[in-house]
Amino acid sequence: MSFASTLEHRLLCQFQAEKGSLERLLRVIRVRGFDVQKMELAIKDGIYHLEILVMGERCIDNLQAHVQKLVEVIGISKLPEVEPVTALERCA
Amino acid sequence: MTTGAQAITASLEKHGVTTLFGYPGGCIMPLYDALIEANLTHILCRHEQAAALAADGYARASGKLGVCVATSGPGATNLVTGVANAYMDSIPLLVISGQVPSGLIGTDAFQETDILGMTFGIVKHSYLVEEVNELPAIMEDAIRLATSGRPGPVWLDIPKDVLLQPITNSQSRSDTISEPEPNPVDAETLAQAFQLINAAQRPLIYSGGGVMAANAEQALRNLAEAGGFPQVQTLKGIGNAGSDNGLDLGMLGMHGSRAANEAISACDLLLGIGVRFDDRATGKIAQFAPQAKIIHLDADTSEFNKLKQVDCCLRGELGHTLDSLSCGLTKTRDISEWQAHCRTLKATKSFHPTPDPDEQAAIDGPEFLSLLSQIKPASAVVTCDVGQHQMWVAQYMHFGHPRQHLSSGGLGTMGFGLPAAIGAQLAKPDACIINVSGDGSFMMNMQEMATIQRYKLPVKIIILDNQRLGMVRQQQELFYGERYSEIDLSDNPEFSTVAAAFGLHALCIEARHQMRRGIETLFAYRGSMLLHVKIKENTNVWPIVKPGASNQEMIDPFAVQSTASTTIKPHHA
Ligand SMILES: Cc1ncc(C[n+]2csc(CCOP(=O)(O)OP(=O)(O)O)c2C)c(N)n1
Numbered sequence: 001m002s003f004a005s006t007l008e009h010r011l012l013c014q015f016q017a018e019k020g021s022l023e024r025l026l027r028v029i030r031v032r033g034f035d036v037q038k039m040e041l042a043i044k045d046g047i048y049h050l051e052i053l054v055m056g057e058r059c060i061d062n063l064q065a066h067v068q069k070l071v072e073v074i075g076i077s078k079l080p081e082v083e084p085v086t087a088l089e090r091c092a
Numbered sequence: 093m094t095t096g097a098q099a100i101t102a103s104l105e106k107h108g109v110t111t112l113f114g115y116p117g118g119c120i121m122p123l124y125d126a127l128i129e130a131n132l133t134h135i136l137c138r139h140e141q142a143a144a145l146a147a148d149g150y151a152r153a154s155g156k157l158g159v160c161v162a163t164s165g166p167g168a169t170n171l172v173t174g175v176a177n178a179y180m181d182s183i184p185l186l187v188i189s190g191q192v193p194s195g196l197i198g199t200d201a202f203q204e205t206d207i208l209g210m211t212f213g214i215v216k217h218s219y220l221v222e223e224v225n226e227l228p229a230i231m232e233d234a235i236r237l238a239t240s241g242r243p244g245p246v247w248l249d250i251p252k253d254v255l256l257q258p259i260t261n262s263q264s265r266s267d268t269i270s271e272p273e274p275n276p277v278d279a280e281t282l283a284q285a286f287q288l289i290n291a292a293q294r295p296l297i298y299s300g301g302g303v304m305a306a307n308a309e310q311a312l313r314n315l316a317e318a319g320g321f322p323q324v325q326t327l328k329g330i331g332n333a334g335s336d337n338g339l340d341l342g343m344l345g346m347h348g349s350r351a352a353n354e355a356i357s358a359c360d361l362l363l364g365i366g367v368r369f370d371d372r373a374t375g376k377i378a379q380f381a382p383q384a385k386i387i388h389l390d391a392d393t394s395e396f397n398k399l400k401q402v403d404c405c406l407r408g409e410l411g412h413t414l415d416s417l418s419c420g421l422t423k424t425r426d427i428s429e430w431q432a433h434c435r436t437l438k439a440t441k442s443f444h445p446t447p448d449p450d451e452q453a454a455i456d457g458p459e460f461l462s463l464l465s466q467i468k469p470a471s472a473v474v475t476c477d478v479g480q481h482q483m484w485v486a487q488y489m490h491f492g493h494p495r496q497h498l499s500s501g502g503l504g505t506m507g508f509g510l511p512a513a514i515g516a517q518l519a520k521p522d523a524c525i526i527n528v529s530g531d532g533s534f535m536m537n538m539q540e541m542a543t544i545q546r547y548k549l550p551v552k553i554i555i556l557d558n559q560r561l562g563m564v565r566q567q568q569e570l571f572y573g574e575r576y577s578e579i580d581l582s583d584n585p586e587f588s589t590v591a592a593a594f595g596l597h598a599l600c601i602e603a604r605h606q607m608r609r610g611i612e613t614l615f616a617y618r619g620s621m622l623l624h625v626k627i628k629e630n631t632n633v634w635p636i637v638k639p640g641a642s643n644q645e646m647i648d649p650f651a652v653q654s655t656a657s658t659t660i661k662p663h664h665a
Contacts, residue, residue: 018219019208019219019220019222020208020209020212020218020220023209023212024212027212027213031213059397061397062394062397062398065393065394065396065398066394068393068394069392069393069394071216071217071237
């Protein structure tokens, strides 16, 4: 797509810790054109907190919209390019 | 005490489900046991794929939830194509499969498959139900999810022991899932849309399957009427414009009318309504609607700017959004010149069959379907299979409502037509349901003649038999240098004899002069009947846009002096 660029993106995502919800999320990332570079997952009170670095040529906003559509996803946001904070620290 | 299985039937009854389609087997047997007492009609299809496709056809024809059921392992995997079909076309489906008992999951038990893992990509949502007390709440969630927002299939995989266990303490799930209600479109975005509309000199509506999903065809027609907008549709949008609309240019895209594709190229404002800019509709996306500003209306945010950057996104329930647009439409520019241009396009560049003067000549698919379109009852529902015949139905038949034209759009599933017709007939017992199939597609689910016979469904079956996988043959002719590979079906069985073996009445015709009588006999016959129509073997679907090319590069040997079309030699056979 003409409006795309090759980039790494850091995303923070909270979603319900249901059977298969992590697979579902990773599948969307793969199918919508991104590769996982690094990820950190923590669980608290039945909610997964995932910090994930993805790389892909497509528009990251589209990926966010597709992830957001997953029924178990509570929220997804882009993180600024700063030193990573662990997912556990974030859910504290 | 209520068991898991009984909780399912009770929930279906509570939600007004009357009909489900399925096939029994080991792990789903507790549910089949509960069906004996339930106030539900179960239709035994003869293949789980057909059960899923019939549930899909039921949902398309009625606008209600379709329900299908199968056992674990092969039963569940057989459902997959039908569920993918519903997913691609956003059809509300509840899919229930049995699973091996909880303790055996993960042991490669007899008839165990990880159906949850296998189907993530073709469901709106899915559950492996582990706790029977959660089952009633999961049923609530599942039915709501399947039918709300952008509809789609929701799959429940339920271990056999969970189906058998008593419900002791029905729980509401703490994390009961709800989709955010789409906000009404905000005033600012709406104002932006009006600005674009008011500035446009050549506005055009491009509508799709989202209109049917939202039951918004009347709202769409009101907007078109209020603005005097010409329209084109996707395959799934056929019927959106209603019948006898002088500004309806028909289907766009790979096999769309030249009128529709040329209007898309010429318009300066495109109103995309319940569409997803699919490649079969847009052709090479970079050259799609090159002069136009685009307003996109949809229920699903993830469709915005997915393939094409647009100028204004209106997210929300389509009916509401369309009403807001219609009501707020102030005086638009004078677009009468553009309207006149579109009327001329319709008159000169849409689909009109050219009848062969020879009455003894072989039957031409498009001419037959034009005649069928004239003779069929106005309220008839046509289900298609996939291939040339499907495109000819889209091109040459007329539909007053999108729920009258049931076609497998996104997945393009050969074998869809017959089970979909079964579903449609059960949804609309009094309607005339016609399945137009090809000789290849028909054999993908022809065992369903047994279902038709068992339930005495008066489905009318038409096979357009070109003794070929016609659409593949056409592409091999045009794009693979006439190197034909595995498309010959000249050793087809005698379809009339096959139909007779299932107890169906059948008739075979092969010359033009038999067409009218054949069609009239089909409609006059009470009950199901198969009309085997031998058609010319090498007719192509025109126009065609080569996959990956732009819609401006339509190939159409019959184009007269069209600057937008490439002219190539027609195939005479
Ligand atoms: C299940 C499935 N397998 C393969 C295809 C690829 N395919 C698309 S059209 C077509 C030929 C269909 O032949 P037929 O049903 O006889 O229709 P015709 O094109 O001759 O009208 C094939 C094989 C498909 N769409 N679906």
